[in-house]
Amino acid sequence: MTEWWRGAVTYQVYPRSFQDSNGDGVGDLPGITRRLPHLAELGVDAVWLSPFFKSPMKDMGYDVSDYCDVDPVFGTLADFDALVAKAHALGLKVIIDQVLSHSSDQHPAFAESRADRMNPKADWYVWADPKHDGTPPCNWQSVFGGAAWTWDARRKQYYLHNFLSTQPDLNYHNPAVQDWALGVLRFWLERGVDGFRFDTVNYFFHDPLFRDNPADYRVKTEAEGSPYGMQYHLFDKNRPENLAWMERIRRLLDEYGAASVGEMGEAHHAIRMMGEYTAPGRLHQCYSFEMFGYEYTPEFFRSRVEGFFKGAPDGWPMWAFSNHDVPRQVSRWAKHGVSPEAVAKQAASLLLSFEGSICLWQGEELGQTDTELDFEDLTDPQGIAFWPEPVGRDNTRTPMVWDGSANGGFTTGKPWLPVKPEQAARHVAGQTGVAGSVLEHYRAMIAFRKTEAALREGRTRFLDLDEPVLGFVRGEGDGALLCLFNLSPIARTVTVAGVAGLLGPSLHTAQEGERLTLGPNAAAMLRVAGAVSVKD
Structure with a gap:
């Protein structure tokens, strides 16, 4: 498989x-x-x-x-x-x-469930009795605002809805x-x-x-x-x-x-x-x-x-x-x-x-x-x-x-x-x-x-670099890649050892020997060719 x-x-x-x-x-x-x-x-x-x-x-x-x-x-x-x-x-x-x-509250199962407390689907949704003062059974909130409980006069109970009141929660118990x-x-x-x-x-x-x-x-x-x-x-x-x-x-x-x-x-x-x-x-x-x-x-x-x-x-x-x-x-x-x-x-x-x-x-x-x-x-x-x-x-x-x-x-x-x-x-x-x-x-x-196995399958080793540069190595051995990113609009320069030239769709990056200039919003992909080191 x-x-x-x-x-x-x-x-x-x-x-x-x-x-x-x-x-x-x-x-x-x-x-x-x-x-x-x-x-x-x-x-x-x-x-x-x-x-x-x-x-x-x-x-x-x-x-x-x-x-x-x-x-x-x-x-x-x-x-x-x-x-x-x-x-x-x-x-x-x-x-x-x-x-x-x-x-949806328009689903046939909910229509049957809310009809009474004894029907075959009575327990398909989350129903609860009110507290003695008539309020919902607990303080749960809806993602869309307000209580996650709506009163139903047919069953004289509240039903749970984590979202809209028209989206009753099913009971997976x-x-x-x-x-x-x-x-x-x-x-x-x-x-x-x-x-x-x-x-x-x-x-x-x-x-x-x-x-x-x-x-x-x-x-x-x-x-x-x-x-x-x-x-x-x-x-x-x-x-x-x-x-x-x-x-x-x-x-x-x-x-x-x-x-x-x-x-x-x-x-x-x-x-x-x-x-x-x-x-x-x-x-x-x-x-x-x-x-x-x-x-x-x-x-x-x-x-x-x-x-x-x-x-x-x-x-x-x-x-x-x-x-x-x-x-x-x-x-x-x-x-x-x-x-x-x-x-x-x-x-x-x-x-x-x-x-x-x-x-x-x-x-x-x-x-x-x-x-x-x-x-x-x-x-x-x-x-x-x-x-x-x-x-x-x-x-x-x-x-x-x-x-x-x-x-x-x-x-x-x-x-x-x-x-x-x-x-x-x-x-x-x-x-x-x-x-x-x-x-x-x-x-x-x-x-x-798709063509780089390191990006699909290789494990990740992050490098300790100063902000705003992010760097990590994907994979090991001959196919490994060094990935560098300048997460800012201001150029940064780093010194890189153990790599070959820039690869593929690198962005806004210039390489002169071991000197790498990462322009604004740069992305650099380099083939690993030895012990990698990057210095800010």
Whole structure:
């Protein structure tokens, strides 16, 4: 059984925003199928599709009402089958989202569960009696603001929802729920998918005693934009039972040779938990939000990568700098670069040099930036609830820009989110074949990663260098590589011994003997040719 996922590069597609095929302003599965050649030419190994299942779309498809069918806005099951066939013909694996910790309140199982306390699905969701004063059973908070409990007059009980009140949590303490979830996975495996991305993978189980979460132990100077971050989430998620459930999922995936990646939604010890969830017999790989913030320093990146492999030598990470839930990396790190393009290309070199698997968010290969939206533009419930801060997630979800035509070639209709001039200026057609463009750098860097075994498989040894220079060696022996990055807009000079000349898609770097000048936002790849030493 091949481990194709190990060291692979996956590209995340947000179906609503990738390509509209019928002019209704919303992306769809036939549109994705049409654009798959772009991903093959980019050189990625797999495509991850965000949810396209039947849904009331209260949370843009992360509230599923039918897990085994396609929402009409995206197409049909036949469209999905055609997408998989085209992807496989192009050499691309297909990973699909699974949002199994909660469902939509429109799911038939929830309608039955809430009818009374005695029906066959009465225990499929998390129900709890009120306290004597009528308040919820504990202090758990929703990620989207307010209590994680909603009163239901039919059952005269509260139900748990870690997100919207229209996204009730399933009760995984009930074995029947686990069996149902495995049946959903088997349905899609039989249709030929190559793996799953599991949404909120640490949220499946809750504390059955409904104990209060303590306050976050970290000292804070001011309240956060959402009260959710003010708690230390010991009891509403991160429960030990999750790990046995991961093992049960893994046994099913192994039957099909399918891969898995989990989303670790946690603000405490996320790197350690990524290791726990990818221990042998559990998930194949896991990512967290650790690199989705504003830090851009050598110490930060070193601590995360080095910390993972020290704590979980048998685990496997997936690293990403952006996705559909956070501001785009070019916008977050703009102050560290001389231009958006310089930041975009250096970020590509850095990410694609890391040990582990890699995930790219659609549009990052263009150096795309966040879109400034007005309140009237918003569709994201999180953005609407917390306006004006945090800004929500629509800013990063605006449509993919393919060419210089109206709406960037995304749709012939009115796009569901606007394509504004700053985003429209960065499109695929305008960068294809253009030397020095962000797109061509991504293509070159992905190809370089594929041809260099050290970048796919080699272990990492970090070098002790002064800020803002980050350096590490990937691999050992003749094929080893030295990777150096100047994470600043000011040039730096270092002396390097034990290496040959610059390789592949190095950026803004000049070599004179052992003297290496790292220009602003430089990235240097050098073949190791002896005992490596780097001096500032």
